[in-house]
Amino acid sequence: MGRSLVALVALLVVVGTGAGWGAYRSATANFTQSGALDDEPDSGSGEQNILIMGLDSRLDEKGQPLPSDIYDALHAGDQNVGGYNSNVLMLLHIPGDGSKATAISIPRDDYVDLAGCDQAPCKGKIKQAYGVAYQGAKDKLTAAGVTDQQQLEQQSREAGRKAEVSTVRKFLGGVPIDHFVEVTLVAFFQIAQVVQPIEVCLNEDTSDDYSGAQFHKGVQEIDAKQATAFVRQRRDPNTDLNFTDLDRDRRQQAFIVSLSRKLEQNGTLTNFGQLQGILDVAKQNIAIDKDLDLAALAKSASTFTGGNVSFYTLPIDHFGQTDDGEDVNMVDLPTIHAIVGQLIGHQSQTSATTTPTTTAPPTAVSDAASTTLDVVNASGQTGQAAQLEDNLSSRGFVQGSASNGDIAAASSVEYGRGAQQQAGELATMLGGGLSAAANADIPSNTVRLTVGTSFTLPSSISDTADRTATSAVSSDSTTTTAPPTSVTAVPATGHGDNAPVPTDLSALSGADVPCVK
Numbered sequence: 001m002g003r004s005l006v007a008l009v010a011l012l013v014v015v016g017t018g019a020g021w022g023a024y025r026s027a028t029a030n031f032t033q034s035g036a037l038d039d040e041p042d043s044g045s046g047e048q049n050i051l052i053m054g055l056d057s058r059l060d061e062k063g064q065p066l067p068s069d070i071y072d073a074l075h076a077g078d079q080n081v082g083g084y085n086s087n088v089l090m091l092l093h094i095p096g097d098g099s100k101a102t103a104i105s106i107p108r109d110d111y112v113d114l115a116g117c118d119q120a121p122c123k124g125k126i127k128q129a130y131g132v133a134y135q136g137a138k139d140k141l142t143a144a145g146v147t148d149q150q151q152l153e154q155q156s157r158e159a160g161r162k163a164e165v166s167t168v169r170k171f172l173g174g175v176p177i178d179h180f181v182e183v184t185l186v187a188f189f190q191i192a193q194v195v196q197p198i199e200v201c202l203n204e205d206t207s208d209d210y211s212g213a214q215f216h217k218g219v220q221e222i223d224a225k226q227a228t229a230f231v232r233q234r235r236d237p238n239t240d241l242n243f244t245d246l247d248r249d250r251r252q253q254a255f256i257v258s259l260s261r262k263l264e265q266n267g268t269l270t271n272f273g274q275l276q277g278i279l280d281v282a283k284q285n286i287a288i289d290k291d292l293d294l295a296a297l298a299k300s301a302s303t304f305t306g307g308n309v310s311f312y313t314l315p316i317d318h319f320g321q322t323d324d325g326e327d328v329n330m331v332d333l334p335t336i337h338a339i340v341g342q343l344i345g346h347q348s349q350t351s352a353t354t355t356p357t358t359t360a361p362p363t364a365v366s367d368a369a370s371t372t373l374d375v376v377n378a379s380g381q382t383g384q385a386a387q388l389e390d391n392l393s394s395r396g397f398v399q400g401s402a403s404n405g406d407i408a409a410a411s412s413v414e415y416g417r418g419a420q421q422q423a424g425e426l427a428t429m430l431g432g433g434l435s436a437a438a439n440a441d442i443p444s445n446t447v448r449l450t451v452g453t454s455f456t457l458p459s460s461i462s463d464t465a466d467r468t469a470t471s472a473v474s475s476d477s478t479t480t481t482a483p484p485t486s487v488t489a490v491p492a493t494g495h496g497d498n499a500p501v502p503t504d505l506s507a508l509s510g511a512d513v514p515c516v517k
Contacts, residue, residue: 032154032287036161036180040169043176046096049344051168051180053130053161054088054188084131084157086164088252091172093344101309102343103256104172105249107316107502111328111453112171116163123409123453125328126167133163157287173337175346179292187285188231191259192224198258200230201515203495208235219513231255245329246313246502247517250492253311257510311508312343312489319502320407322453329502330407339487339505365429368396371422372443376450378405384451392449395429397422400446411455416442423447492516 043049089106108127116133124132137159141152165177192198201219208214212225213233222230234248314336316329340346365371373392377385385402393399413436415423423436426447442448489507490500493514500506508514 033290034158034161034180034182034287035290036158036165037177037289037291039162040165041176042178048092048094048096048178049176050092050094051165051177052088052090052092053086053164053180053182055130055182055184056085056087056127084134084160085125085127086130087127089126089164089168090252091168091175091177103253103309103311104340104343105253105311105313106168106171107246107249107314107329109245109327109329110171110314110316110331111320111322112167112331114163115166115170116159125326126171129167130160130164134160161287171333171336172340173333173346175340175344179289181292182287184285189224189228190285192227195259195262196223196227197221198227198255198262199513200227200255200258201513203493203499203515203517204238204241206233206236206238206241206517208233210235218515227255241517242499242501243517244502246316246500246506249313250500250506250508250516253313253492253508254514254516256311257508258513260510261513309510311492311510312339313492313500313506313508314339315487315505316502322407323409335487342487365395365397365422365425368422369398370445371397371419372400372446373397373426374400374442374446374448375402376405376448377403378408378411378450378452379455388449388451392426395426397447405450408450408452411452412437412448412450414439414442414448414450416440416446417444419445419447 085108087108089108091104091106093102093104095101106126108125110126111123112126114122114124114126114129114132116129116136118136122132134156138152138156141155146152146155161180161182165180169175169177199219199221200215202215202217205217206213206215208229211229211232211234213229215222215226215230231252232248233251234243234245236243314331317332317335318330320328320330322328373389375385375388375392377383385404389399389402411430411434413423413427413430413434415436415438419442420436420438426449427434427436430449436447439448487505489505491498492500492506492508493516494500495515495517499517508516
């Protein structure tokens with residue numbers, strides 16, 4: 001689903017040339033305009049960070065079904081399929097000095113803290129922030145007696161936009177979101193219809209009944225219907241290809257590069273009829289924040305042509321599952337923040353190096369010197385058990401075993417014979433509603449701490465090691481330890497043994513038509 005950035009690229013390239021500007025300005029008057037960023041901080045330095053959100057909805061921006069021929073062409077179901085997940089999330093960074101732009105794809109299944117949710121803690125796939133907040137707002141409005149369907153739709157979408165923007169901002173380490181563009185499913189197909197055929201390249205023959213993909217190895221031209229399958233494909237009967245959602249992110253990037261080249265090379269930018277077709281798609285299927293200054297943005301739109309943009313796909317730590325059995329991407333937040341800082345020069349709010357002015361002495365646990373502490377990591381965050389063992393040994397415990405368990409939301413403190421007092425004091429120290437429970441299967445004088453996905457170590461007992469561990473669990477926690485200073489990117493175009501894997505930061509250049517998986 002590379003629909004949203006494709007639409008934005010098309011529109012900004014149009015504006016950047018100055019061609020059709022009058023028609024463009026007229027068309028934007030009919031865009032859906034949002035106040036979702038009213039309470040969000042901005043970059044304030046001439047830079048612009050634009051969040052592109054591609055909704056999974058099979059409806060238009062007004063919440064209305066699409067024509068049946070569109071559903072047939074999309075090969076993605078009708079209005080009863082999909083929802084309000086942001087299946088495409090990409091941050092576009094435009095430097096204030098006019099240097100090369102950076103586009104960062106965020107895998108849609110990354111397991112994170114969600115904003116705009118009534119329950120606490122609220123965790124889920126990053127794409128779900130929009131839909132969770134949308135449905136919560138719609139339920140409240142309905143209960144309050146709102147019956148106008150257009151009002152329900154627009155106010156619920158505003159809640160979804162706010163939640164998605166806030167969730168992404170925190171996930172990326174507090175990166176300001178200056179503007180956003182939201183695009184529904186149909187926009188991609190309609191833009192591709194205007195521009196088709198489009199040249200793409202694949203490293204292997206591939207097919208997928210789910211998306212309708214059927215492609216051969218090498219360079220080929222595809223039409224709008226094939227383009228939809230190209231950017232949606234994430235499966236192949238050949239399991240040796242090891243398709244994942246991250247490969248779909250790279251497909252989207254490759255298609256954006258090809259579309260940008262096509263717009264530049266085939267004269268579309270000076271063809272008023274084709275320009276008007278793109279503009280008509282935009283006003284029907286795109287929402288933008290109300291403060292987006294399109295005239296100012298036009299000055300930097302040339303960034304999207306001539307290969308002057310670099311694309312990256314953020315890595316994950318490993319694949320995991322929630323308590324409900326839902327497959328998710330487990331991520332390491334300090335690494336994500338380090339990568340974002342490396343790519344766009346942002347200083348993370350949650351992983352910046354700081355110097356504490358005072359440090360409270362560790363809170364000791366009574367008679368803990370005779371008590372062994374075992375820690376089980378059920379959070380899915382690599383290394384957390386070992387980090388907590390190191391940290392809590394300063395409270396007097398004897399270091400026991402550090403192990404990984406099945407991913408679970410809840411945390412617990414259990415104890416064997418002779419360790420009731422120490423377990424109780426530890427539970428009180430950790431807070432979060434924890435209490436100690438006896439477990440006959442635990443050895444004598446032993447406490448077992450199991451940390452789930454919702455666990456956050458209280459800042460009152462945090463030291464440097466604590467905050468390093470906690471930053472991987474809670475996007476709101478504060479760390480005094482700088483994350484890794486450099487992460488090496490691998491080519492997104494690698495294939496065979498050199499193909500990027502989910503744990504790699506991959507990079508793709510916009511200089512030529514790239515060959516991808």
